[in-house]
Amino acid sequence: MAADERAAFTAWARAHQVRLFRTAYLLCGDRGAAEDLTQEALIAVARRWPRLADQDPYGYARRTVVNATVSRWRRLRREVLLAEPPDRAADGLTDALTLQRVMLRDALARLTPKQRAVLVLRFYDDLSEAQTAAVLHVSLGTVKSQTNAALHRLRDSAPDLADLIGRSNP
8 A cells, every 4th residue: 555545544544433433332232342343344444445445435344344243243143131221320320321321232232133233323323224224235124124123122121211212113
């Protein structure tokens, strides 16, 4: 990679790595894994930078994160269900926003991997249903049904987040 390409990639990576990390974290729920996924995506973009620079490098990086997360889910193949959310008051969390974030993180962790991916891509990354279907390599109907199921599951499992999740159907 030429020096000017290296500088352009470095500037792009600095501008997008936090957003990419947040997407990875919301998908996998583990800070260490999200850091690894972000690093893998940045390496993949760097290797292809001359071709991606004029296209959509963030879209490529996001797809890399999603694909790696799906591969990770397939390796783990287990879902952790909790009868009740853990008691967070003992952690000393007094800030309502922080508590809400913790509750949302825990609620997302109780979703299936596909439901979680659909919600993160649709509502965090603000992708359309069609774009989400393309990133996940599923049909538009699957995106719609998984979104609906995930929102219902969130509403049922985390009623304290009703204002954040909303009450209308997607």
